[in-house]
Amino acid sequence: MASKTGNAFDFNLFKRLLKYTDPYKKTFYLVGVAAVLLSVASVLRPYLLKVTIDQAIVPQDYSELLYYILLMSGVLLAEVLFQFCFIYFANWLGQEVVRDLRVNLFEHMLQFKMKYFDKSAVGRLVTRAVSDIETIASIFSQGLFMIISDLLKMLVILGVMFYQSWQLTLLVLTVLPFIMYATRVFQKKMKIAFEEVRTQVANLNTFVQERITGMKIVQLFTREKEEYENFKNINDKHRKAWVKTVWYNSIFFPIAEMSTSITIGLIVWFGGLRAIESDAVSLGVIIMFIELSQMLFKPLRQIADKFNTLQMGMVAANRVFGVLDTRSTIKDEGTKEVKDLRGDIEFKDVRFSYVDDEEVLKGVSFKANAGETIAIVGATGAGKSTVINLLNRFYEINGGQIFIDGLDINSIKLKSLRSQIAVVLQNVFLFADTIMNNITLENPEVTEEDVINAAKRIGIHEFIETLPNGYYYNVKERGAMLSSGQRQLISFLRAFVSNPSILVLDEATSSVDSYSEQLIQDATDKITQGRTSIVIAHRLATIKKADKIMVMEAGEIVEMGTHQELLQKENGYYKNLYEVQFKAEEAV
Incomplete structure (x- = not known):
């Protein structure tokens, strides 16, 4: 040194x-x-x-x-x-x-x-x-x-x-x-x-x-x-x-x-x-x-x-x-290659902290069956985004286990694991490049025809065609030439084209206009079909349609059930959240 x-x-x-x-x-x-x-x-x-x-x-x-x-x-x-x-x-x-x-x-x-x-x-x-x-x-x-x-x-x-x-x-x-x-x-x-x-x-x-x-x-x-x-x-x-x-x-x-x-x-x-x-x-x-x-x-x-x-x-x-000389890499000691996963997800007593002695997840356990849509709600800092970060192995857990299709994710090759999971983030990052390259990420296996067909299927082809040069419109650094809603639509298409087994939406509609939200909602309905989906969202429509809603508070799961089941709980966390936030939104 x-x-x-x-x-x-x-x-x-x-x-x-x-x-x-x-x-x-x-x-x-x-x-x-x-x-x-x-x-x-x-x-x-x-x-x-x-x-x-x-x-x-x-x-x-x-x-x-x-x-x-x-x-x-x-x-x-x-x-x-x-x-x-x-x-x-x-x-x-x-x-x-x-x-x-x-x-x-x-x-x-x-x-x-x-x-x-x-x-x-x-x-x-x-x-x-x-x-x-x-x-x-x-x-x-x-x-x-x-x-x-x-x-x-x-x-x-x-x-x-x-x-x-x-x-x-x-x-x-x-x-x-x-x-x-x-x-x-x-x-x-x-x-x-x-x-x-x-x-x-x-x-x-x-x-x-x-x-x-x-x-x-x-x-x-x-x-x-x-x-x-x-x-x-x-x-x-x-x-x-x-x-x-x-x-x-x-x-x-x-x-x-x-x-x-x-x-x-x-x-x-x-x-x-x-x-x-x-x-x-x-x-x-x-x-x-x-x-x-x-x-x-x-x-x-x-x-x-x-x-x-x-x-x-x-x-x-x-x-x-x-x-x-910095050793700060995720251990990639997995030996299994996975393809076309069913999408069964299980967290078993998962504990995690970004900073030592300050646990963000405190023994989280839940199951998501293949094809289900799981919505996660909770206040800021409850641990919602941490769940998907750990699913992708962006961080190492402190304790417990995470399984996909019965396989411990540590036993799966890192590249293979992440290739099966697509994530749409709230803050979309686009490179200073064309829309086409931002969607395909220059993957030679994804053709222009694949992208156009996927855009038509989820209903955003017309939007892209209205832009100068269409799919070859340069969005500049961080996608500055597009609105936040347009960036979200591009991000949805990028996730869809990758044909994932598991889809993650991290508050993907929290900062878009009503028109873009409707497009995203339609796209969500189509790309979640037949896939296990984890949705972190504030918008009522997405949560109400979820097969299961997981309510988190201070790194723990405090409630779980369908929309109707959770509304039946007297003084329940979700019911209070719904009445304060979602009811007002529904009224609007």
Whole structure:
């Protein structure tokens, strides 16, 4: 897992990330070879310059001068070629790795329990899946291989320098420890700073995502000024986090530049004295050392800069692997495949809590026979929606058992179980896509003809045809181009087309107009025929037609029976509910 904040580098995390390069070993090694050749070629240029000065320019040998110019041109072309291979394939490798990592992350997130999403901000998860993973790509394109190339270049430079003059080399190295110490301090400080940057980026993304999604609420309650001030505060924290990184950069790089200038001065002073006194050092050697010292310190400064990139990528990797290491999936240990279920449902002493020690269901037991319509009523928070969430295994029960056709739902493969249950929710979610794709969810087994025939059967074909482009009308994000009633109708058709064995309607008509309600009621009558249906509803018509009504209060079933049976109970919960709510509705 992650390194502690402030540690310069986490090698275990880095090794884990490198495993994603295993499918691309050839490219990985190609980039490494290009880095070596690039290091050698870049050091050859100052060496050839030294030879040119000492053997052609000083003795005024024009033929030698032309030869060395052509030789340096060839080295320069080779350096360009190696640099192209290095940059292109390093970036290519980075994009391949992040593609695989992003797919891996998204696949992992698809398996999470609903409980995980209940507690996790959408903006943070978007940051992990998009910007954090993109930052990881820079580890390969600008971090790892650049650092390796710079280190190789420094080693080759030091080798050449020692070979030419060990005295001048030692002079250069006197400044090196100071630069290395400053670099080390810089790396640690930047690690902490980048941790804060990524945290503030996630906070900013979360805030913006939530406010844009809930803009209607912001404007309805005239919260524009308050949200503007909140955004300014969060944005200011984001700015301060970035300014801290700028502060460290503004200190380190001037120190590095000053050290380079001091080194050049020492070379000119010491080398010039040696050249004047004893000819032990030639003019070419002095010029070569000036250029090599700059090349030595420049990679060192770049290493610090690239290490920043590496650190930022490692921080992002730490956060992404944090999501990948989260074990919040529904256990899918079932072995049975089910198809065309009868629809017998049984809850046996089912207990469940969203939060520890706060039970939502307190030993719920009931049976629904195949083909029956069961209505569930009760106050908000009574546990009605929890029943259908557990039937679909969106959450794990704390105790008891749930059976379908006599099979414990834990023994059924999760995908197989959910394929037999269709749910129509009160708050319909539609993707920014066509009506056709929102109905079929791009299932190749569902044809356009199937959708049209199903729409005609439940009486909403004409409604869809009135829309621009009909079934290929783009409803935009969350179905914003449709009314709530229209979205419900699309959701009904989506459920019907899936041909489920069990149908669940979760208050599906609570927020629609009377015309849409009539269409939905007609559709309900048709799609519930021959299917076990569980209906959570406030509307009288649906409940009165139910084969059985289950009344819930505070996580327990307090009454059960038909509409007429429950009305016969003196001071019964359902009777009181009917008289207060349903009678008024019936009168209207």
